[in-house]
Amino acid sequence: MLHTISHNNPQLIAFEITGRIRLSNIKEVLDFVFDNLRNRNKPTNILCKMENADIDVASFFNAKLIGIVREEPWSNVKKVHRVAVIGESEFLKKMVRVDGYFAKLWNPEIDERFFPASQSEKAWEFVNDQP
Secondary structure (H helix, E strand, O other): OEEEOOOOOOOEEEEEEOEEEOHHHHHHHHHHHHHHHHOOOOOEEEEEEOOOEEEOHHHHHHHHHHHHHOHHHHHHHHHEEEEEEEEOOHHHHHHHHHHHHHHHHHOOOOEEEEEEHHHHHHHHHHHHOOO
C-alpha cells in the first residue's frame, strides 16, 4: 500500500510503501510519482520509505521493464534532483544502486541513495536540501 507522508517542502514528494509489493503496487507507485512530477517546473526530491515492505523480486524486475517502455513519463525523470529510499532489505539496497544507474541515463544529475531505517533523519536531510 502507498501512503503519502506529510511535510512542508513544496519541492518534495514523500511516501511510504507497506505490505507485500507486487507488480500492481509498483505500477501504482510509478503512476503516483510520474503524475506528481508531470506538473512540476522546478527540480524535485523524492523520499520513499519502505521499512515494512516485502518486495516480490519478479514483480520488481517486470516493473522495471514496464517503466522503461513508458515513454512520456520518463522525460519527467529530468525533474528529479535527489531520491532517498529508506529500508532494511539488502535486495532493496542493491536495487537502489541499479535503479540509480539507469535513472542517470535520462538524468545525469540525479542522486539516488539508500538509507537504513536507523539513518532516516539523514535521508530527510538529504531530500530537504533545496535543489
